[in-house]
Amino acid sequence: MPVGELNLLQYIGDIVDILLVTFVIYKLTMLIRGTKAIQLLKGITVIIAIWFLSIVFQLKTLQWMMNQAINFGLLAIIIIFQPELRRALEQLGRGRFFSRSNFEEEDASQSIEAIVKAASYMGKRRIGALISIERETGLNDYVETGIPLHSNLTSELLINIFIPNTPLHDGAVILSQNQIYAAACYLPLSESPFISKELGTRHRAALGISEVTDSLTVVVSEETGGISLTKNGELHRNLDEEALKALLTKELQTSAPASSTRWNWRGKKNG
Template sequence: MQFFEQFTDLAPLSILVNIIDIMLVWYVIYKVLTLIQGTKAVQLLKGIFVIILARIGTWFFGLETLEWMLKQVIEFGFLAIIIIFQPEIRRALEQLGRGRLFQRSTSQLEEEQTRLIEAMKKSVSYMAKRRIGALISIEKDTGLNEYIETGIQTDADITSELLINIFIPNTPLHDGAVIIQRQKIMAAACYLPLSENPFISKELGTRHRAALGLSEVTDAITIVVSEETGSISVASNGNLNRDLSLDQFTELLRLQWFGPKAEEVTTSKWTWRGKKNG
């Protein structure tokens, strides 16, 4: 009761300030979790929670020696956290520097999106005409860092010339997937998980199975150019849209990448020749 009496004695302005303070704390926690999503920092954060729970357990059961050891780990852990989370901290500071005051205008963002779509369209068109096999995955909300780590990191701007050059046969990076993260070509020659769906058409090769496999465990968009037929396919949300024309591919990519959420873009509106899951 004393707690509630103290709360009711607060002035309305103080109550409003406390509410804003709590909301800001939760917002910061949310942004931190969003920042480390899809990185190894998630596992490290789980380890920190385990140590804290163990510290509480040692205090509850009176395990004095173990309690002292964990206390030292927690006290000196701040410096270790700065070292371990250095990439995430640097990225957070970079994003802070690119805050709303420094963001580009809507027209500039639209121009950048158009440039990216045109680069993808040009590269896919070139490879489809010449039957150059390609596998390109675009990260959305689910992190793809574990797959990026299996390839050769590039961290390069998206250009049609670079994408075409990567997939030219008999080059060091052509075998595997290109992964696009934060509108950058982050890595090439990456390994993707193959789909285990037993109903997939047997005519589909490894690239299509890898595209479907990734779409079953993440919300990524994966583009496939067939080496045998030159056909263009797009996999997302466990579905494979096959044999797309260049215009259909461009429209679908724009919707999936920069339009509404992927689950809101249903394949029922399309009329191309292609079936889900094979």
């Protein structure tokens, strides 16, 4: 084989190699987004940056300390990231590692109908509810705080979960694709001082999860029966059945814009 063709094949192989490594790193990043592991990853990045600077500026003692940290780093990473590594291997075994973590379009319509029907039913009867929908950012840290269900998503099951004085009614339900992954989950509360005083813990939790992930969260107020939705730190309040369906359809199926009044988390109208 001519040398030119060998060089071309090697060049193509290098490109494929780089693309595959980039893709795997991207999927691993998506796997740990929204979990405590992302903060640990930032810490590791800082250590590597300090190690590099210690070499550049010939800081011998600091360089020795960083070398020791890096030498034992592999074992530390395995211990620290054990839950994430286990989850990645489980998903790889199920064939879900390379799939999208949010709703598939074919399932979205049925799922939206179930969520809207359940929220409307609970709103009319003032049954408090908190429903968080996983998209690209993983919600595994929050799933692990609740009771795993892995059940098919239906409006009847959602309603039954939030009936007062039942074991699972307190906390959030987390949905992924067309499944109810877990119930009675704890979500992080927003610490923003600008949230309206009339909003309770459910709304603060819905805003809190929307500030650290790209999830959508539906809230049904126990006091007023009002239906709200949060995304990206924004609160859409006082939604009727049609407005809620339009918003969910827009976000989960990338269809036409929703025709609802939008509120941000400071309680001011955006339009």
